[in-house]
Amino acid sequence: NAGVTQTPKFQVLKTGQSMTLQCAQDMNHEYMSWYRQDPGMGLRLIHYSVGAGITDQGEVPNGYNVSRSTTEDFPLRLLSAAPSQTSVYFCASSRTPGNSPLHFGNGTRLTVT
Amino acid sequence: AQTVTQSQPEMSVQEAETVTLSCTYDTSESDYYLFWYKQPPSRQMILVIRQEAYKQQNATENRFSVNFQKAAKSFSLKISDSQLGDAAMYFCAYRSAPDSNYQLIWGAGTKLIIKP
Numbered sequence: 753n754a755g756v757t758q759t760p761k762f763q764v765l766k767t768g769q770s771m772t773l774q775c776a777q778d779m780n781h782e783y784m785s786w787y788r789q790d791p792g793m794g795l796r797l798i799h800y801s802v803g804a805g806i807t808d809q810g811e812v813p814n815g816y817n818v819s820r821s822t823t824e825d826f827p828l829r830l831l832s833a834a835p836s837q838t839s840v841y842f843c844a845s846s847r848t849p850g851n852s853p854l855h856f857g858n859g860t861r862l863t864v865t
Numbered sequence: 866a867q868t869v870t871q872s873q874p875e876m877s878v879q880e881a882e883t884v885t886l887s888c889t890y891d892t893s894e895s896d897y898y899l900f901w902y903k904q905p906p907s908r909q910m911i912l913v914i915r916q917e918a919y920k921q922q923n924a925t926e927n928r929f930s931v932n933f934q935k936a937a938k939s940f941s942l943k944i945s946d947s948q949l950g951d952a953a954m955y956f957c958a959y960r961s962a963p964d965s966n967y968q969l970i971w972g973a974g975t976k977l978i979i980k981p
Contacts, residue, residue, distance in 0.1 A: 783967065793867065794956060794971020795910075802967075809966055842910065849967045853900070856910035 754778050756859055758843050758857035765833040765864045773828040773860050775843030783849040785810070785824040786818065788839040789859070795842060802849045833864045867892045869959050871972035878947045879980050885932075886942045886975050888957030896962035899933070899940045900969070904954040913955070916940065944977075952955075952979045 777784065781825045785800035797810030801820040815837060817829040826845075830837060839858045846852040868891045878884035890899070901913040916924045916933050923931050928945045944951055957972040 785967075787969075792973055794958070794973055795969065796971075797968040800967065840908065844910070853912045853915060854910075854969065859908045 756843055756845055756855050756857040758841075758860050760860060761858065763860060763862050765830070765862065767833060767835060767864060769833050771830050771833070773830075773841055773843075773862075775828065775857060776824050776825045777826075777843075777845040777855070778824065779845065779847070779855065780823060781845035781847050782823070782854070783847070783852070784820065784843065784845045785854075786826070787829045787842045787844060788812065788817070789842060790839050798828065798841075830862075833862075835864045838862060838864045866896075867897075867959055867970045869957055869970050869972040871957055871975050873975045874973070875976040876920065876980065877978040877980055878944075880949060881946055881947045883943060884947055884954050884977065886944075886957075886977065888940045888942070888972055890938050890940065890957075890970075892959065892961070893937070894961055898960045898962065899931075900960070901929070901931070901940075901942045902956045902958060903951075904956065904974070905950075905952070910956075914942065914970050946967040947979050949979050949981060952977055 756777045786798040787795040789795045796812050799818040801807045807818050843857040844854040845852050870889045897918045899916045903911045905912050914926045930943045931940045954974045956974045958969040962967050
């Protein structure tokens with residue numbers, strides 16, 4: 753049982769480049785989300801999805817796009833990387849959008865130079 | 866807007882002793898959930914314990930228990946018989962029950978050091 757799988761684990765980008773962070777879960781969870789973690793701060797919600805074909809914005813969505821074409825996958829796209837997007841990114845899923853506990857991936861450390 | 870505050874950036878405890886991590890939150894809602902997550906050096910977030918606000922009884926999970934004081938908006942985590950494997954960052958998080966985006970609001974974390 754793989755749980756939530758994120759790739760890559762590490763990434764370095766130059767300002768202006770684009771890339772996609774991958775997230776896949778094999779637990780048939782309805783709810784998936786992306787958070788970013790910055791030093792000295794808690795995690796902040798970027799985007800979320802309550803099912804295939806449904807996505808919405810979280811607290812800090814600017815500069816990021818998402819799509820949810822299947823239940824399993826929820827990729828996060830950085831359109832034009834900026835140094836302010838240097839962070840650790842976590843994908844998390846739960847069985848339902850409500851009070852089910854979140855299952856997290858191992859995170860992606862992204863550095864934008 | 867809801868906020869979560871962890872006032873202890875770092876705590877240390879001797880192995881086998883008990884330590885309590887503090888968390889306070891601010892909300893005007895009556896229905897919500899509170900969580901403690903552990904983040905070891907491996908970086909993965911691991912759920913430690915969960916509390917529903919409508920339940921008066923404090924949640925416990927083996928050596929981990931909480932002291933939930935709803936009126937005081939306090940949610941502390943007690944770790945008994947501390948073990949070396951407990952060393953990690955600990956995050957307190959809040960989720961509104963009727964929230965439209967099911968967002969977790971996170972504290973800044975407490976680094977727990979276990980002294981052998």
